[in-house]
Amino acid sequence: MLQNPIEHLSVEQKNSKIIVCIKQVPDTQEIKIDPETGTLIREGVPSILNPFDEYALNLAIEIRDRFRNNSEVVALSMGPSQAAEALRKCLAIGADSAILLSDRAFAGADTYATSYTLAKAIKKLGPASLILCGYEALDGNTAQVGPETARLLGLPAICYVERVEALDGGEITCKRESEEGYELLKSPVPALITCMTTSSFEPKLPGVREIMAARRKKLEVWSLEDLGGSKDEYGLRGSLTRVTKTYTPDIKRKGVRFEGKEGVKELISALRGII
Amino acid sequence: MVNVWGEYDREMSEEQKLLKESLLSWAEKNLNAERVIKMNQQGYPFPGDVIKGLADLGIIMGVVPPEHGGAGLSWRDQALIADIIGYIDPSIATAAGLMAVETGWGFTIDRYASEEVREKYVKPAIEGKKIIGIASTEPQGGSDVAGIRSTGRKEGDEWILNGEKTFISGVYECKEMGGGYWVIARTEKADKPHKELTSFFVPIDSEGLEITEAYRDAGRGSLSTAGFVMHDVRVHESYILGERGKGFYQTMEGFDNARLLIGASACGVTRRVLEEAGKYVSEREIFGHKLAQYEGISFEFADFYANLEMLKCTYQHVADMQDIRYKEEGMPVRTGRAKTYKPQEIAKWIAILKWKAPHLAKDAADRAMHWLGAAGYTDEYILETAWRGVMSYCVGAEGGENIQKIVIARESLGDVAKPY
Structure with a gap:
C-alpha cells in the first residue's frame, strides 16, 4: 500500500476526474537479445502494465478512496486493441472507467504525437483535477510523454514524484528525491504529475471479486473520429522525429589489471587521471 | 525454454489471465518454492497467512453465489484456479489441498445449509477466518x-x-x-x-x-x-x-465437487514438476549432450506432457458438466453444450480425473527425481515435496484409486461390476 498518503483534499475537487495515462509494455525481464542481429526478440514476450503507471494508478485510487470525494479515476491508454488487457487490469485494480485510444492512424507515433493524442483525449474527457502518469515506460525510457502532454494541455507538471504530500485549496504538494535529498514542490491544480515507484510500494493484486467487478465497468475505444482532426496530426505523420536505425552499441571494454604494491600506486595515479 | 502452459494462456479469458497474474504475483512473495518445501516438512507452524491470502484473493469457494458471500465463479474458472494453485503449491497441502477441499465441500455445505450455518461458518470460511x-x-x-x-x-x-x-x-x-x-x-x-x-x-x-x-x-x-x-x-x-x-447422495455430490478440484490441482502439480525438471534436463550435460537430448528422458517427458494435456481437457470437460449440473440454480455457465448429465455420468468422469491426475503427478515427480539423480531426492528441488504430497491423493484423500475404478467399472461394465 502507499505510504504517507495525501493529507487534505479540498471540496472543490470533488466529483472531478483523476486521469491516469497508462501503457502496456513488453515485460523487459523476459526480453532476450538476438545474438545474430543484436535486436530485441519480442516474440512470445508477455505484455505487462508499465510498473510506473501502475504506481500512478494506485496513487490515484488512494486519492479517490481516502477522501471519498467521488472523483472518477479514468485509465487512459493509446495502443493496439491488445492494450485493452492492460486497461482491464486497471479496472480490476480499481479504476472506475477506461478509454483505449486505438486507430491505425495513431500507429508509429513518437513521444510528441503520443502526447498530442493523449492531450486531445484528456480535453475530450472534460475537467480533471489531476493527471497522473508513470515517469517513463519500460520499453521506450524517454520520460517525455508526461511533460509533453502537460505542455500541450497548458498545465503545470511535476515530474519524478514519489509521493503526494498534500492536495488542498487548489494546490498540490509533491515530494521527490534528488541527489541532495528530498524536494517538496507545490503547484496549482489541475496539474500533471509523473510518478516513480518507491521501494516500499506493493502493487495491489486484484482478486476474483475485483476482476469480476471489472467486467461490468465501462471500457470505451476511441478512434480518430472520436478525437477529431486529420490523420496528419496523429501517429507517424504527426510525429516530429523519425527513427532511422536501431542497433545495440558495440562496447569493447578493456580491463586493466593492477598487481602487487606497485599496482596500488599505479591504480591511485590512474584514478587521479580519471578524477 | 520449457513451456508447460502451452497455449493455455491464449485460451484464457482476460479475467482468467488477470487472475493467474495475481495468483502468481502473490505466490512470488508469499508462497515461493522455498516456503512450499519448508511447509511440507513435519512440524511446520500453522500457515494462517496463506489461508488469509487465498481468501483475500477470493479464490476459496469462489463458486459460491455472490448473495452467499462467494464470487459466483463458474466451475471452469474454479478448476483453472485449482490448476494454478497446484502449480504454486505442488505439495497439495495448505494452499492447493485445503483450497480444493474447502471449496468443494464449502460449496456443497452452502447449498444445503440453514441460514444460521451459512452465516456462522460458510461466510467466515470464505473470508479465511474459519475452516x-x-x-x-x-x-x-x-x-x-x-x-x-x-x-x-x-x-x-x-x-x-x-x-x-x-x-x-x-x-x-x-x-x-x-x-x-x-x-x-x-x-x-x-x-x-x-x-x-x-x-x-x-x-x-x-x-x-x-x-x-x-x-x-x-x-x-x-x-x-x-x-x-x-x-x-x-x-x-x-x-x-x-x-x-439424503445424506448419502449429498455426500457423493460433495465428493464430486472436491474431487474435480483435486484433479485439476494435480494437473498443476504435474505442470510444476515438468517445468522444474524440464529446466534441469535442458541445461545439464553428460557425455557432451544435454540430458534432454537423450530419448530416455525426452520421451518420458513427452509422455507425461501428453497425459497432462489430456487430463487438462478432462477437467475442463468435467467442469463444464458441473456448470450444466448447477445451471438451473442460476450458476454461471460458460459452455456451448446444451446437454444435461445424470449425476452418475458426472461421477464417472470425475472418478477418471481423480484416479488419473494425482497418479500422473506422482509418476511425473518420481521419474523427474530419477532424471535429476541425487539432487532430485533432496529438498534443493521441489520434486520430492510434490512426490510426497501428491501421494496422499493417490492413496486416499477424497477417495482412493480403487473406489474411483469401482465407479468407472459400474458406469461402463454395468451393475455386474458392483462389489456392493
Missing part, C-alpha cells in the same frame, strides 16, 4: 460410505451424534481457527443402507467432540491429518444439511 471440510472416513474404512457407523438420534429439536471419524484433513487448523465438518450419520430405518444417512454440520468446538492425535504423514507437513470422536455431541436440527435420509 470447513469433510469428515467421512471412520476407523473401519472410508470407501464404503453407505456403511458408516456413526449414529444420530433425535431428542426434541436436537440431534445427538455418536461415532468416530478418522483421516480427516485440517482438523488442527480447524481447531485453531474455528469451523467445523460435514459429518454423515445413520439416522433412519430404510430398505437400503445408503437411504439411512443424514448429513450434519458439526462445529469443531462442540461439547463432547474429542480430537484425536494427529498422524505423522509422509507429506503435507503444513496440513494436519487427524480425527475426532463424538460422545453424545448435540447439534440443533438447523445443523442438518439438506434432507434427512
